[in-house]
Amino acid sequence: MTMLAVEGVSVAFGGVRALDQVSFEVAAGQVCGVIGPNGAGKTTLFDVVSGLRRPSAGRVSVAGRDLTGVSPVKRARAGLRRTFQRTQVFGRLTVADNVLAALDWHGGGGGLAADLVGWPGRRRHEGERRERVTEVLRLCGLDGLRDAYAAALPVGQRRLVELARALADWPALLLLDEPTSGLDAGQTAHLGEVVRSLDTTVLLVEHDMGFVMDTCDRIVVLDLGKVIATGTPAEISENPVVRAAYLG
Structure with missing residues (x-):
């Protein structure tokens, strides 16, 4: 194909x-x-x-x-996902949240009401996404930096964060x-x-x-x-x- x-x-x-x-x-x-x-x-x-x-x-x-x-x-x-010559990360977010951002467009289901009542489906979706984040961070060798802020990383590690974010949504x-x-x-x-x-x-x-x-x-x-x-x-x-x- x-x-x-x-x-x-x-x-x-x-x-x-x-x-x-x-x-x-x-x-x-x-x-x-x-x-x-x-x-x-x-x-x-x-x-x-x-x-x-x-x-x-x-x-x-x-x-x-x-x-x-x-x-x-x-x-x-x-x-289709892309990385760039000049790294483009969210400097004020942690490494994990940078990667999680790639999955947010899917939404959590149930809208505002689900947020207010803690709908189980919403919690399940969030758990699945965080599992995916952990998976791609490990794949890219970033699991030890998940709580570091992206702005504090050297360019090589920022490039790997960008790669992990591109991979997060399959x-x-x-x-x-x-x-x-x-x-x-x-x-x-x-x-x-x-x-x-x-x-x-x-x-x-x-x-x-x-x-x-x-x-x-x-x-x-x-x-x-x-x-x-x-x-x-x-x-x-x-x-x-x-x-x-x-x-x-």
């Missing part, structure tokens, strides 16, 4: 084409990396897939559903933008283990080629807004066009 289909996507800024007829697919359960030199269009592509930017041509489909004109919020509720498609930025070698290795263990589809942009080659099933290479190669890590590492444009 194809989880993500990008078909003929173009984005122009004035006379500059940031993306030019970009097309590729990501199969369900696959980890796909997007690489390329600075200015290749990687972040613009992520903005199009997540709905922050509408393409001037082409379309984006997730699980067979055309989401090209759908808002970022509706894409998120359809199962995403069907997870977009990771420079996920190893700010991580030390141990955290990067652990992140690779986490990504490979996920039962979801992952699209990631990353400059750490060791991480990309070790973690991804397939790789898409962009240069000057165009796809110049797709393939397995082994195929990409031996591709002369890619080596000339980026790896060489």
Whole structure:
């Protein structure tokens, strides 16, 4: 099953084409990396897939559903989650509450009356959510920091908080933008283990080629807004066009 289909996507800024007829697919359960030199269009592509930017041509489909004109919020509720190059955490909330925030949109059921009377269903939902928070904190190596305030954490740990929040609501498609930025070698290795263990589809942009080659099933290479190669890590590492444009 194809989880993500990008078909003929173009984005122009004035006379500059940031993306030019970009097309590729990501199969369900696959980890796909997007690489390329600075200015290749990687972040613009992520903005199009997540709905922050509408393409001037082409379309984006997730699980067979055309989401090209759908808002970022509706894409998120359809199962698409994203992290960013610059970490975006709620600094005044604890690590646990940062992750819990990703589940609040579901509501607790019963409305205000349920809050006032302590409806059992509401308490059950809250317990289930907190169990999920504990699960993803443990997965991301953050269980010892659940009560720490996010603002007090170094950038590497804030990035892991953002990852945990993205995972909390069982995403069907997870977009990771420079996920190893700010991580030390141990955290990067652990992140690779986490990504490979996920039962979801992952699209990631990353400059750490060791991480990309070790973690991804397939790789898409962009240069000057165009796809110049797709393939397995082994195929990409031996591709002369890619080596000339980026790896060489």
